[in-house]
Amino acid sequence: MIGTSFERLVPDDRVEEMRANLARISRGEAFTQFRTVRLKRDGSLVEVELTGSPVRNDAGTILGVSAIVRDVTAQKRLAEQVQHAQRLKSIGRLAGGVAHDFNNLLMAISGYAELVMLDLPEDAPGREDLRALLTAADRGARLTRQLLAFGRRQVLHAVPLDLNTVLREMEGVLRPLTAGDVTLQTRLGTEAMMVQADRAQIEQVLVNLVANARDAMPRGGVVSIETDHITIGETTPRPHPSVQQGDYVRLTVRDTGIGMHPEVQARLFEPFFTTKPRGQSTGMGLATVYGIVKQSGGFITVESEWGRGSVFRVLLPVRATALPGAEAQRSDPGARTVLLVEDDEGVRRMAIVMLERLHFTVIEAPAPSDAIRLLRESAHRVDLVLTDISLPEMTGIQLGEIIASQRPGLPIVYMSGFADAVERHQNLEPGVNFLQKPFSIDALAKALRGAPVR
Numbered sequence: 206m207i208g209t210s211f212e213r214l215v216p217d218d219r220v221e222e223m224r225a226n227l228a229r230i231s232r233g234e235a236f237t238q239f240r241t242v243r244l245k246r247d248g249s250l251v252e253v254e255l256t257g258s259p260v261r262n263d264a265g266t267i268l269g270v271s272a273i274v275r276d277v278t279a280q281k282r283l284a285e286q287v288q289h290a291q292r293l294k295s296i297g298r299l300a301g302g303v304a305h306d307f308n309n310l311l312m313a314i315s316g317y318a319e320l321v322m323l324d325l326p327e328d329a330p331g332r333e334d335l336r337a338l339l340t341a342a343d344r345g346a347r348l349t350r351q352l353l354a355f356g357r358r359q360v361l362h363a364v365p366l367d368l369n370t371v372l373r374e375m376e377g378v379l380r381p382l383t384a385g386d387v388t389l390q391t392r393l394g395t396e397a398m399m400v401q402a403d404r405a406q407i408e409q410v411l412v413n414l415v416a417n418a419r420d421a422m423p424r425g426g427v428v429s430i431e432t433d434h435i436t437i438g439e440t441t442p443r444p445h446p447s448v449q450q451g452d453y454v455r456l457t458v459r460d461t462g463i464g465m466h467p468e469v470q471a472r473l474f475e476p477f478f479t480t481k482p483r484g485q486s487t488g489m490g491l492a493t494v495y496g497i498v499k500q501s502g503g504f505i506t507v508e509s510e511w512g513r514g515s516v517f518r519v520l521l522p523v524r525a526t527a528l529p530g531a532e533a534q535r536s537d538p539g540a541r542t543v544l545l546v547e548d549d550e551g552v553r554r555m556a557i558v559m560l561e562r563l564h565f566t567v568i569e570a571p572a573p574s575d576a577i578r579l580l581r582e583s584a585h586r587v588d589l590v591l592t593d594i595s596l597p598e599m600t601g602i603q604l605g606e607i608i609a610s611q612r613p614g615l616p617i618v619y620m621s622g623f624a625d626a627v628e629r630h631q632n633l634e635p636g637v638n639f640l641q642k643p644f645s646i647d648a649l650a651k652a653l654r655g656a657p658v659r
């Protein structure tokens with residue numbers, strides 16, 4: 206630089222601004238944190254922050270200028286990333302809050318519509334209308350579930366999982382997604398990739414990422430899935446400022462598709478953001494993925510350029526080998542298995558739908574004898590019994606007594622549609638868990654949650 210003007214570093218459109226700054230210096234003023242851009246050796250632009258002050262001789266006459274020019278690219282990127290994460294979090298809070306209340310309303314709508322349907326004769330007018338209502342409610346429920354996922358408000362059934370096993374077992378689902386000119390490659394790390402996560406949710410993440418990759422390759426290409434371990438230490442560059450130090454399982458989904466512009470990249474995790482035709486896509490895919498990954502304690506990053514494919518990386522904390530995590534899981538009300546005893550097929554179906562929506566695993570028994578057999582066969586799996594009172598073979602109360610003798614302490618919740626059923630069965634003591642039919646999903650959740658944990 207010696208012998209040349211520092212104007213060499215100033216892009217054409219900043220010359221005016223630079224002259225104005227110099228004028229300030231010659232008036233004896235100084236300036237700090239002045240944001241502008243400068244030219245790099247290769248001619249590209251760099252964002253900088255300037256600090257400038259006059260240089261004087263002993264007599265106080267201004268002889269020149271001294272300036273510090275700081276490259277703020279990294280700092281700016283960091284601030285943007287933090288802002289972006291905060292924005293998604295607040296949208297998530299809003300979406301999750303609305304979805305939660307809305308979901309309860311939808312459950313009541315579909316639950317009661319289904320009950321009305323059960324009481325209607327096969328040829329009753331209005332059945333078709335009810336069916337249409339149920340279909341619409343189902344679509345609404347699907348959407349609210351996605352919003353709940355984005356808002357990190359799902360009940361997660363987190364268990365120890367080997368990501369490699371999940372991937373191997375999912376090939377059958379992922380392959381058909383990538384039929385035609387799209388090739389699916391997997392390169393799985395040799396060791397087990399142990400994480401603590403909800404299997405169904407992880408599958409959801411994979412399906413969404415692979416479906417997006419396929420959509421990005423209308424003329425064919427390759428989507429590859431990789432797994433490996435990565436340790437983020439004190440000095441490791443972090444993919445995102447919020448990523449904490451630790452050991453992670455890394456899932457990489459890479460495609461050779463159309464890639465994306467920065468504007469798309471900045472918004473792709475937002476709910477309802479899509480560049481695809483409306484009607485076909487809701488734009489909830491990556492929003493769901495984002496929520497699931499965050500709620501599982503992980504991170505997701507994307508790297509892409511228009512025309513050059515995309516890479517999505519998901520980091521999930523390596524599952525600690527200590528057992529306390531698993532212990533806490535067992536008492537998690539979201540991770541429980543219910544033995545459902547109900548002879549009416551319609552009611553049983555509806556109860557199963559509701560229970561599964563509440564993230565219970567259901568074992569169903571149409572009759573008391575089935576229940577007793579199933580309980581014996583799956584001795585360690587059942588956490589809770591939900592039984593009807595009016596049953597064939599014996600009453601639900603009698604069944605409850607048998608269960609209590611075989612599995613003392615196993616919580617039992619009784620349900621009945623007859624208001625006086627409780628009175629007629631005197632041995633159903635006050636304070637016992639009882640659910641009045643028809644019930645809303647909320648009432649069901651409350652009754653089951655109220656049941657004591659073993």
Ligand SMILES: Nc1ncnc2c1ncn2[C@@H]1O[C@H](COP(=O)(O)OP(=O)(O)OP(=O)(O)O)[C@@H](O)[C@H]1O
Nearest residue numbers: 417418421464473479480481486487488489490491
């Ligand atoms: N692998 C990818 N390559 C290029 N663009 C992508 C890729 N994945 C996502 N995108 C962009 O991000 C947008 C949002 O993705 P997202 O999965 O959330 O919604 P969608 O795929 O449009 O709709 P939906 O998943 O609900 O069917 C997409 O519309 C697309 O523009």
Ligand SMILES: [Mg+2]
Nearest residue numbers: 413417490491
């Ligand atoms: Mg998608």
